[in-house]
């Protein structure tokens with residue numbers, strides 16, 4: 001059993017927590033408002049779940065999932081996460097997060113920003129390009145022909161190996177995109193962002209579609225930078 005801690009307990013945090021618990025892991029949930037606001041969620045998740053502050057969760061996790069709006073990434077505890085594997089699910093939406101110059105000019109990527117904030121941690125990008133409802137629905141045991149794959153990226157090979165094995169335990173194959181700098185391949189509006197997992201690409205609420213490793217890899221390989229998209233500029 002691995003303890004998964006969550007900084008952020010919203011749509012994606014609570015969905016990954018449910019998958020982790022169903023796979024026999026333990027979870028520690030946190031948010032910005034305090035553990036007392038997470039009672040209902042923890043009750044739903046059951047005895048393998050508890051709530052804590054973000055700093056306590058960071059200390060408690062064998063692996064820590066950062067799953068908050070990108071604008072809040074500087075609030076993520078630094079010292080408590082030193083040496084740990086940190087899974088980053090965040091995406092950049094300027095309307096929500098405000099303008100971030102180095103993302104607008106594509107001189108860095110979202111997960112590299114988090115890695116720079118957490119220099120002693122080992123950041124692995126995952127879960128950012130799948131709608132939480134599809135993530136909840138698509139997990140399958142190893143060997144199931146309808147098993148889906150999730151993309152990961154990171155600079156630390158051992159951390160990626162651990163995340164691959166954790167994703168395997170919660171029902172997903174993995175496609176390694178390479179270094180953290182390759183994480184742009186699954187960012188908002190790319191070919192590998194979200195839509196491939198939707199049964200109806202026009203309406204993501206209409207259910208999920210399984211996507212295998214070669215399809216995820218091909219979509220990521222065909223992704224374009226914003227500056228190279230026809231609508232850019």
Ligand SMILES: NC(=O)c1ccc[n+]([C@@H]2O[C@H](COP(=O)([O-])OP(=O)(O)OC[C@H]3O[C@@H](n4cnc5c(N)ncnc54)[C@H](OP(=O)(O)O)[C@@H]3O)[C@@H](O)[C@H]2O)c1
Pocket residue numbers: 007008009010011012013030031032033034054067068069070072075089090091092127128129130131132133
């Ligand atoms: N929704 C999706 O399907 C999806 C899919 C892939 C990736 N993502 C990305 O994953 C991230 C989370 O998305 P979401 O949809 O799960 O968001 P959400 O439902 O709005 O939940 C956000 C969570 O972050 C917490 N939070 C906010 N500021 C915080 C801070 N400073 N410290 C600690 N916790 C904080 C919130 O707690 P409080 O309410 O207490 O502030 C809440 O629990 C975003 O970057 C999003 O772009 C989302």
